[in-house]
Amino acid sequence: MEAIGLGLVLQMEPLGQGLVYGLAAIGPGIGLGIMVGKAIEAMARQPEAAGMVRTTMFIGIAIIEALALLGFVLAFVVGGGG
Amino acid sequence: MRLLNTTVAAAGYGDPWKLPPVSELFEMPPLPFTESWQLFGFELAISRTILIIFFTVLVAMVFFGLAFRSPKIVPNKLQAMAESVVAFVRDQVAIEIIGPQGTRFVPVLLTMFVFVLLNNLAKITPFIMLPPTARISIPLFLALIAWFIYIGVGMKEQGPLTYFKEIAFPPGVPKPVYLILTPIELVSSLILRPFTLAIRLFANMVAGHILVVITLITIHAFLVLGPGLPVGIFALVLSPLVFGFEFFIICLQAYIFTMLTAVYISASLQGAH
Numbered sequence: 001m002e003a004i005g006l007g008l009v010l011q012m013e014p015l016g017q018g019l020v021y022g023l024a025a026i027g028p029g030i031g032l033g034i035m036v037g038k039a040i041e042a043m044a045r046q047p048e049a050a051g052m053v054r055t056t057m058f059i060g061i062a063i064i065e066a067l068a069l070l071g072f073v074l075a076f077v078v079g080g081g082g
Numbered sequence: 083m084r085l086l087n088t089t090v091a092a093a094g095y096g097d098p099w100k101l102p103p104v105s106e107l108f109e110m111p112p113l114p115f116t117e118s119w120q121l122f123g124f125e126l127a128i129s130r131t132i133l134i135i136f137f138t139v140l141v142a143m144v145f146f147g148l149a150f151r152s153p154k155i156v157p158n159k160l161q162a163m164a165e166s167v168v169a170f171v172r173d174q175v176a177i178e179i180i181g182p183q184g185t186r187f188v189p190v191l192l193t194m195f196v197f198v199l200l201n202n203l204a205k206i207t208p209f210i211m212l213p214p215t216a217r218i219s220i221p222l223f224l225a226l227i228a229w230f231i232y233i234g235v236g237m238k239e240q241g242p243l244t245y246f247k248e249i250a251f252p253p254g255v256p257k258p259v260y261l262i263l264t265p266i267e268l269v270s271s272l273i274l275r276p277f278t279l280a281i282r283l284f285a286n287m288v289a290g291h292i293l294v295v296i297t298l299i300t301i302h303a304f305l306v307l308g309p310g311l312p313v314g315i316f317a318l319v320l321s322p323l324v325f326g327f328e329f330f331i332i333c334l335q336a337y338i339f340t341m342l343t344a345v346y347i348s349a350s351l352q353g354a355h
Contacts, residue, residue, distance in 0.1 A: 058334060059338065059341070061334075062282070062334050062335065062338040063282070063338070065286075066278065066281065066282035066285060069282075069285035069286055069288075069289050070281055070282075070285045072285065072289050073284070073285045073288050073289065
């Protein structure tokens with residue numbers, strides 16, 4: 001019984017690897033879309049502030065993308081790098 | 083480099099070409115003659131990562147040493163270049179975020195910025211192609227330095243007990259909310275901040291390293307060793323885009339690391355609102 005269970009776990013390992021990154025990319029994707037959309041709106045409303053808005057947008061992108069990339073790296077850790 | 087050698091060796095001996103596992107990217111064998119060096123029981127063997135850091139720090143020391151050896155009021159070109167880097171960290175990061183007291187922290191922030199930037203640049207430098215910041219120990223240690231700095235500054239500015247009390251119990255909140263708020267605030271301020279600082283840099287560099295290496299391996303394998311020409315040409319056309327994108331990410335991550343350290347220092351200096 002336990003051998004069958006272990007076999008199932010080992011067979012589904014690539015599935016787990018794919019799921020880790022796939023699920024991790026949903027949140028940051030939505031968040032980035034909202035943030036960049038708001039930045040474009042702000043730059044369209046007030047073109048003089050475009051430089052400051054752009055700088056803050058890049059800072060926001062780097063912080064949000066950290067979560068998605070953490071999922072990408074963890075996919076390799078979970079799968080043992082295979 | 084080991085990845086490429088394995089591929090070339092396998093094809094050279096007539097074996098069918100197979101992509102080696104990605105875990106080979108993460109194995110760093112030490113230099114042969116340093117394999118058994120030890121210091122109080124800790125391994126001191128010099129591996130490729132440490133060699134790249136030596137080289138990077140040497141480049142930085144030579145650049146700044148030559149630029150500021152005999153500083154003049156009207157700078158020559160090398161001094162102007164080095165001054166623009168220092169002025170960038172001082173004006174855009176330290177003074178803008180921390181305020182007038184920021185000039186105290188410019189040496190630390192400048193060192194972090196130059197160290198992270200030059201080590202990240204090794205990711206797209208030919209013949210090196212490995213950012214040392216893609217090994218977790220280096221961003222972790224830099225984040226630990228930033229952690230000690232902002233806790234130390236906070237304890238010195240506001241007294242040790244007051245500083246922790248103001249992190250744990252932010253003012254202006256009704257009493258029962260403190261049950262939920264205090265653990266969240268403590269964990270987020272004291273534990274999560276250095277970890278996310280380190281992991282942000284580490285994950286960006288690891289992902290970029292894998293991307294760059296896989297693009298180059300695809301070009302070499304599909305164009306030179308022969309399976310499919312269209313895939314090789316596609317990868318060849320794509321590689322400047324990958325390199326350009328990675329260069330942008332490198333500069334952005336170095337700036338973000340320095341700027342977030344400055345933000346945490348300024349939060350410690352200002353204390354409660």
